[in-house]
Amino acid sequence: MPETPAATGAPAVDIxxxxxxxxxxxEATTSRGMLRAVGMGDEDWDKPQIGIxxxxxxxTPCNLSLDRLAQGAKEGVHSGGGYPLQFGTISVSDGISMGHEGMHFSLVSREVIADSVETVIMAERLDGSVLLAGCDKSxxxxxMASARLDLSSVFLYAGSIAPGWVKLSDGTEKDVTIIDSFEAVGACLAGKMSEADLKRIECAIAPGEGACGGMYTANTMASVAEALGLSLPGSAAPPSADRRRDYFAHRSGEAVxxxxRQGITTRDILTKEAFENAIAxxxxxxxxxNVVLHLLAIAREADVELSLHDFNRIGDKVPHVADMKPFGKYVMNDVDRHxxxxxxxxxxxxxxxxxxxxxxVTGKTLAENLADLDPDPVDGTVIHTFDNPIHATGGLTILHGSLAPEGAVVKTAGFDAAVFEGPARVFERERAAIDALAEGSIEAGxxxxxxxxxxxxxxxxxxxLAITAAIKGAGLGKDVLLLTDGRFSGGTTGLCIGHIAPEAVDAGPIAFVRDGDLIRVDIAARTLDLLVDDAELDSRRSGWEPLPPRYTxxxxxxxxxxxxSAAEGATTG
Structure with missing residues (x-):
């Protein structure tokens, strides 16, 4: 176990x-006076101040449980001998902002959240924090804020939503998540689903509070937080409405x-090995x-060297074993049940x-935590055994090649074609592609x-997600390859490669692709190539100018x- 000041006999730490x-x-007279107005008194001045x-x-329903959980965390801080001070930050809904101008602000909100948490904790001189979030970017x-500040800190997830249930007009009954709604839109636009059934799905996808149920971005990042060691063991899977979340909130307050008391800060936990655990x-x-983008960003804040190559290196050793939506059958509630x-x-x-x-964050090692919990073996259905994996290697792969010199990301867990080669249909931004699909001008291949x-x-x-779901809804999910310097939702399905870097505005090769150019992806070889000779590309670069900025x-x-660049986590700090 890594040594702490208490373990080495060093002087007692200042809590x-x-x-x-x-x-x-x-000199603290005025600040004490202000703190008295929020409920503190003479007996509290020796207590550590913990930001909640x-x-x-x-x-969005993703965050609805957090007010309740904040109260539990505050009670835990009091129980542990600290004094909690709650404050808020923003969060946007990816589900609501998807497919229109609002989505420009989604990833930006990640930076705003990190900056705002840093701002409050630095300004108020708080000693530690419990950080509560429930959505993709929060x-x-x-x-990121925890890593940047390097104080004692515990993260707690809001929890997942229960799956919805729908009965369609043909008698079909099934569980549904938000992704079914996006794909139903595509099917309806393609004439493959009635508006009545679309309405039934709309009314069923979100039956209550919690983050989207599959192994989409929120559940992936909550799981990763547990693997990083920044969340209490076992806290990622319980549903949002489950009162075990209140228990974890209380314990998170005690834990910080x-x-x-042990002198443990976030960067003591966020070592290179912790990031390797998270990737695995x-x-x-x-x-x-999106976990690639976010882990790169968190590592940068923690001053840990992490690159795209680490993802392939680790993915080579780790089988894909979870049969989870969007490509599999199950949701986070099923993981929790097992x-x-x-x-x-x-x-x-x-x-x-x-x-x-x-x-x-327990002060113990990952192995000690697991020994204390003594969890059951994997069930073999929701989570396969490692001698019977779904795929022999990890569910994410980094590609390089003439179209992506700095890298691109593909979710190989759902990529059905080992090799795909076809002619390019080029669109400046997503809206143009959606319009072309609606017109029926995007063809198989x-x-x-x-x-x-x-x-x-x-x-x-x-x-x-809007275009990928529409492609699948139109029946082209296995017949059209989609490439972008943008991102994909954690719920995206189909043949999709994103995070292509350098991006178009930085004169990356994607900027010079023209309709009809052949593009080839080879998943096994981890290559993504534009099959155009160098002389032709050089001629296209001559006199090139990027599109003007959309926002000034x-x-x-x-x-x-x-x-x-996305290859560096798309950070701003």
């Missing part, structure tokens, strides 16, 4: 490493005070492609696929190229000036 400036001495940062709002935003779990789960994320982590540890000596959707050129690196003021204008 108020920063807040003494606002509580101690004559919550992205609660009523914008989770990595909170984890315990971390302060994402590979085994067949998680969202023991949660510790079940798969224990199986991975037994296979030598995790670093068991990695430190966690085509490679749809959507560019100027990268971090800088979009700006905001929008998710392409506001947050997107600032973001586009600061953001880095």
């Amino acid at each position: 108020k490493p920063r807040s003494r400036v606002v509580t101690d001495g004559i 940062a919550s992205s609660w709002n009523e914008i 989770i990595p935003g909170m984890l 005070v315990n971390l302060l 779990l994402a590979m085994a789960l067949g998680g969202s492609t 023991g949660g994320i510790p079940v798969i982590m224990k199986a991975m540890l037994d296979e030598g696929l995790l670093h068991g000596d990695a430190l966690t 085509s490679v749809v190229v959507i560019r100027y959707e990268g971090p800088k050129g979009g700006p905001g690196m929008r998710e392409m 003021r506001g947050v997107l204008a600032k973001y586009s000036k600061l953001v880095r």
Whole structure:
């Protein structure tokens, strides 16, 4: 187990490493007066001040449980001997912002969340934090803030939504998630589903609070937080409405005070080995492609060297074993019924696929946590055994080649074609592609190229769920390859490759693709190539200018000036 000050006999740590400036001495008179107004008193000045940062709002069902959980975390901080101070940050709904201008702001919100949490904790001189989030960008935003601040900190997930249930007009009955809705839109537009059935699905997909149910981005990142060691073991899988979440909230509050007593901060936990554990779990789960972007960003904040090559290196060793939506059959509630994320982590540890000596927010190692929990073996259906995997290698792959010199990301867990070669259909941004599909002008065998959707050129690196779901709904999901310098939703299905870097606005090769150019992807070889000779590409570069910026003021204008390549996590700091 990594040594802490207490373990080495070093002087006792100060459990108020920063807040003494606002509580101690004559010069703190005014700040103490202000703190009395929020409920503190003389008996509280020796207690560590813990920020309870919550992205609660009523914008989306993902975050509805967080107000309740914040109360549990505050009670836990009091129980542990600290004093909690709650504050809020933003969160946007990817489901609501998908497919229109609003999606430009989704990835940007990750940076705003991290910056706002940093701003409050630095300004108020808080000693530690419990970070609460429930949606795709709020989770990595909170984890980035934790890594940047390097204080004692515990992350808690809001929890997953229950699957919906629908009965269609032909008598078909099935569980549904948000992805069924996007795909139903495509089917309806293609004349393959009635508007009446579309309405039935609309009314069924979100029966209550919680994040989208499959192994989409939110559940992937919540699982990854547990593997990183920043969440309490077993806390990722319970549903949002389940009162076990209140228990984990209370324990998270106690845990952060315990971390302060031991002198353990976030970067003691976020080692290279912790990130390797997180990547390994994402590979085994067949998680969202967005986990690549977010882990790169969190690692940058933690000053840990992490690159795209690490994902392929680890993915080579880790089988894909989770039969999870969007490509599989099951949702996070099913994982929870079979023991949660510790079940798969224990199986991975037994296979030598995790670093068991990695430190966690319990103050114990990952191996010690799993030994204490003693989870059951994997069930073999929702989570396959490692001698009977769904795929022999991890569910995510990084591609390189003449079309993606800096890299691209593909979710091989659902990529049915080992090799795909076809002529390009090029579109400047997503809307043009959606319109072409509605007109019936995208044919089987085509490679749809959507560019100027990268971090800088979009700006905001929008998710392409609307077009991918429409392609699948139109019956072309296995016959059309989609490439973009933008992103995909964690719920995207079909033949999709994103995060192509360099992006179009930075004169990446994707900027020079023309209709009819042959493009070839070879998953086994991990290559993505534009089959156009160098002389022709050089001629196309002559006199080239990128599309002008879409935004010249506001947050997107600032973001586009600061953001880095997707190959570096699309960070701005």
